[in-house]
Amino acid sequence: MPAPMPDPLPLQDAIADAISTATRGAGRVNILVAGKTGVGKSTLINAVFRGELARTGAGKPVTSTTQEFTRPGHPLTIIDTRGLEVADYEASRRELDALIRERAAAAEQERHIHIAWLCIQDSSHRVEDAEIALCNMLADAGIPVITVLTKARKNSPFADTARELLPRARQVVPVRALPERIDELDADLPPMGLDELIAATAQAIPEAQQRAYANALSTRNKQALEVKKKRAEIEVNIAAGLAASAAAAPIPFSDAFALVPIQVGMIAKIGITFGMELDTAAITTLVTSTLGASAATLIGRSVVSSLLKLIPGAGSAAGGTIAATTAATITKLLGNAYVAVLYDFCQRHPGKDIDTAMIAQALKQRVGFGRG
Numbered sequence: 001m002p003a004p005m006p007d008p009l010p011l012q013d014a015i016a017d018a019i020s021t022a023t024r025g026a027g028r029v030n031i032l033v034a035g036k037t038g039v040g041k042s043t044l045i046n047a048v049f050r051g052e053l054a055r056t057g058a059g060k061p062v063t064s065t066t067q068e069f070t071r072p073g074h075p076l077t078i079i080d081t082r083g084l085e086v087a088d089y090e091a092s093r094r095e096l097d098a099l100i101r102e103r104a105a106a107a108e109q110e111r112h113i114h115i116a117w118l119c120i121q122d123s124s125h126r127v128e129d130a131e132i133a134l135c136n137m138l139a140d141a142g143i144p145v146i147t148v149l150t151k152a153r154k155n156s157p158f159a160d161t162a163r164e165l166l167p168r169a170r171q172v173v174p175v176r177a178l179p180e181r182i183d184e185l186d187a188d189l190p191p192m193g194l195d196e197l198i199a200a201t202a203q204a205i206p207e208a209q210q211r212a213y214a215n216a217l218s219t220r221n222k223q224a225l226e227v228k229k230k231r232a233e234i235e236v237n238i239a240a241g242l243a244a245s246a247a248a249a250p251i252p253f254s255d256a257f258a259l260v261p262i263q264v265g266m267i268a269k270i271g272i273t274f275g276m277e278l279d280t281a282a283i284t285t286l287v288t289s290t291l292g293a294s295a296a297t298l299i300g301r302s303v304v305s306s307l308l309k310l311i312p313g314a315g316s317a318a319g320g321t322i323a324a325t326t327a328a329t330i331t332k333l334l335g336n337a338y339v340a341v342l343y344d345f346c347q348r349h350p351g352k353d354i355d356t357a358m359i360a361q362a363l364k365q366r367v368g369f370g371r372g
């Protein structure tokens, strides 16, 4: 006799819950970008992060020389600071000092400034006292600082000077955010250093900000894909662990829907690390196009049974139950396939939004289920 169909309503709730937990749980990462006017801060931000966050003039003023850039669905806050060169520098320094202290003292980690990029134009060959003071102020507040030499040339001799004069910065990274035309050579120097900056930033920000950081990175840069993939693989392993616990006592095959919210949460989190907008409706579309249209289909046309077919012998040998190792294996299989499909998509379409229909189609080809 076939096992009775479970009631789809509680499962629907559990799925909605898994999606909203993943979306809300993405957190927030706050980056302070400081430097003189015109050194290339906005250009740099738009080269590294998705969504043209630093479109000129769109920020909200925080102090007289500081603007904050945020956007709904985007887990990144950019605190854009100029005024290191203005005549009333002393006043703007005090304001900035107060801002840094206030943020550092906040109880919620989501208010903290998680990293600072101190931008100095490579060709200036100068580190101002104001820049040294700001670097010290940030380091004193426990904020990791990366010195970015903007509009840089390869092997700039200035890098060593900057390292010497700003010893408290973790790293000095020469960056060229835009291709540069060299008329004499009739050639363009390609962008450089963005991958190094992305990797150095990933190393310096706290664990709790890693998913938000991965989400915020534009897929235009190679290193961004590596950061996203690495983060997504962590989500897969966590979900595999949860699936194993859920099946710690072998669960009857008909109860395999206990794994569904775990896998839904995993798919949502992988999508988020690869740059999905943080919006419940968008993430729901991602999940349903991937796994099925509703809780009822998820039970009927079980993801679990599709995946079991991919593991030789698992379906028959398990005697109608799913053991912990099998639950972990099929969850990992689904997760790794999804990571591979998203990685591949981002590699083929750098800088483009995730196309959920295309992703679902590619996943279907890989593991045999999904839309259509």
Ligand SMILES: Nc1nc2c(ncn2[C@@H]2O[C@H](COP(=O)(O)OP(=O)(O)OP(=O)(O)O)[C@@H](O)[C@H]2O)c(=O)[nH]1
Pocket (backbone or CB within 6 Å): 035, 036, 037, 038, 039, 040, 041, 042, 043, 044, 082, 150, 151, 152, 175, 176, 177, 178, 179, 180, 181
């Ligand atoms: N060639 C080249 N030009 C750059 C690069 N980065 C920025 N620029 C140019 O430098 C100018 C200033 O860049 P922005 O990004 O607006 O500088 P900013 O630091 O945000 O300036 P403010 O907002 O005024 O503080 C623009 O014309 C950019 O196109 C780069 O890596 N290479």
Ligand SMILES: [Mg+2]
Pocket (backbone or CB within 6 Å): 041, 042, 043, 056
């Ligand atoms: Mg700007």
